[in-house]
Amino acid sequence: DAGVIQSPRHEVTEMGQEVTLRCKPISGHNSLFWYRQTMMRGLELLIYFNNNVPIDDSGMPEDRFSAKMPNASFSTLKIQPSEPRDSAVYFCASNPGVSTEAFFGQGTRLTVV
Amino acid sequence: EDKVVQSPLSLVVHEGDTVTLNCSYEVTNFRSLLWYKQEKKAPTFLFMLTSSGIEKKSGRLSSILDKKELFSILNITATQTGDSAVYLCAVESRAGNNDMRFGAGTRLTVKP
Numbered sequence: 286d287a288g289v290i291q292s293p294r295h296e297v298t299e300m301g302q303e304v305t306l307r308c309k310p311i312s313g314h315n316s317l318f319w320y321r322q323t324m325m326r327g328l329e330l331l332i333y334f335n336n337n338v339p340i341d342d343s344g345m346p347e348d349r350f351s352a353k354m355p356n357a358s359f360s361t362l363k364i365q366p367s368e369p370r371d372s373a374v375y376f377c378a379s380n381p382g383v384s385t386e387a388f389f390g391q392g393t394r395l396t397v398v
Numbered sequence: 399e400d401k402v403v404q405s406p407l408s409l410v411v412h413e414g415d416t417v418t419l420n421c422s423y424e425v426t427n428f429r430s431l432l433w434y435k436q437e438k439k440a441p442t443f444l445f446m447l448t449s450s451g452i453e454k455k456s457g458r459l460s461s462i463l464d465k466k467e468l469f470s471i472l473n474i475t476a477t478q479t480g481d482s483a484v485y486l487c488a489v490e491s492r493a494g495n496n497d498m499r500f501g502a503g504t505r506l507t508v509k510p
Contacts, residue, residue, distance in 0.1 A: 318498060327502035328441075328486060341497055376440065378498075384430045384448060384490065387498055389440035 289390035291377050297396045303365040306393045309358055310379030318387060319352055319362050320376040328376070334360065367397045400425045402489050404501035412509050415477050419504045421487030422469040431470050433461055434486040436503070441486055444472070477508045 290309040298304055310317045318333040332342040337354045345352070349368070354360040364371055374394050378387040401424045411417055423431065430448045434441035445454045447463035447470055454461050458477075463470045474481055484503040491497055 320500070328500040330497060330499050333497055380498075383492075384446070386432060386443040386446055387488075388443070391440050 289377055289379055289388050291375075291390035291393050293393060294391065295394045295396075297398065298367055300368055300397055301366045302397075303363065304367045304371075304395060304397075306362040306375050306377075306395070308360045308362070308377030308390060310360070310377070311388055312358065313381060314379035314388075315382050316380050316387075317354060317360050318378040318380075319360070320378065321373045322376060322392075323373045331362070364395075367395075369397045372396050400489070400491060400499055402487055402499055402501035404485075404487050404504050406504060407502065408505040408507070410507045410509065411477055413478055415508075416473065416475045417477060417506060419472040419474075419485050419487075419506070420469060421472070421501055423487075423489045424468065425489045425491045425499075427492035428465065428468075429490040429492045431463055432488045432490070432498070433470070433472050434488065434500075436484045436486055437482075444485075474506075477506075479508050479510055482506060482508045 292307045316335050319331040320328050321331055322328045331344045332352045334354045350364055352362045374392045376389050376392045378389045380387040403422050405420045430446055432446045433444040435444055445461045450463055450465040458475045461472045484505050486503045487501045488498050
């Protein structure tokens with residue numbers, strides 16, 4: 286398996302534009318997590334899904350952020366409109382279920398100018 | 399609100415030293431604690447701990463959990479420059495149905 290795959294690896298966009306980050310979890314994994322990492326706030330859990338269903342989105346910063354998981358092999362995190370303070374590395378991770386290690390993708394480095 | 403607190407935030411040692419990294423937590427219905435190492439990119443898994451007092455070991459790294467006092471330690475003996483990284487602690491809660499929340503991490507720098 287190729288592991289968790291995220292795209293794009295880098296994204297530079299102008300303030301106000303829509304940004305869509307993509308994630309393909311490891312096949313057979315039931316849980317998917319979206320994290321945001323910054324120097325100031327560390328690794329923050331934004332939202333996670335179990336069996337494609339969003340379980341807890343309390344970490345999503347604002348209504349500008351939304352996430353979907355239309356099927357077991359694909360998830361998106363969308364920011365509309367983007368702002369400079371959204372600049373961070375966004376990680377997607379998946380695991381087979383409870384009490385199992387989560388595997389991380391390589392992250393998307395987002396820069397909003 | 400669930401909390402995961404790591405200390406110290408940063409640490410500089412010399413090769414050959416032994417280090418102890420700390421992780422304390424306040425979590426509703428604790429399920430497991432995990433340690434990850436993050437170098438330049440994605441965090442990579444080190445250990446998962448679910449039971450108190452049972453040491454997990456991998457080479458020069460070891461970790462143990464105390465569920466009564468709500469903390470875990472990660473030990474690295476005979477440190478090498480390749481151990482330089484951010485070490486992250488995460489806690490999984492039953493209440494959240496498998497959510498996994500991270501501490502801020504400890505940045506370890508090992509000098510030659």
